[in-house]
Amino acid sequence: MIIISACLAGFNTRYDGKNSCHAVFEDMVRTKKAIPFCPEQAGGLPTPRTPAEIIGKDGFEVIKGKAVVLTRDGRDVTEYFIRGAKETLKLAELIDADTAILKSKSPSCGCRFIYDGKFNGTLKEGMGVTAAYLTAYGLKVIDSDEYLRGLY
Ligand code: SF4
DSSP: OEEEEGGGGTOOOSTTSOOOOOHHHHHHHHTTSEEEEOHHHHTTOOSSOOOEEEESSOHHHHHTTSSEEEETTSOBOHHHHHHHHHHHHHHHHHHTOOEEEEOTBOTTTOSSEEEOSSSSSOEEEOOOHHHHHHHHTTOEEEEHHHHHTTOO
């Protein structure tokens, strides 16, 4: 079984109350190959919500307590991001998922690139908090843009 970022399957879970739906991912849910899940909602954040970025290296550093997640207006939301990552792992264990397809560039779901913490649209290499957490527990995480480009 596969876990998939809920916004990729058409759920309006994004920070701006919209989604990043793609027919390929919607089909995966429709045909019961994937279960949609949003770590940020599961972690207790509202939708819509103020955008947030990792201040520090990446999601692994957030898990270790060496980096934080701040909203654009400076609120520390690290605990929500970590809680969301833990809830995602809980789901993975419940449904015996070994793979997650996660939305590119998100501070939770990004697998290859995340924004650099300056809120100016600049990307850097690194994983979001949930992607890092699942990776640390042995799940394979796949970047949604790379999946669509056929790189997996
Ligand atoms: Fe999509 Fe992940 Fe952001 Fe939720 S946390 S809206 S699933 S990218």
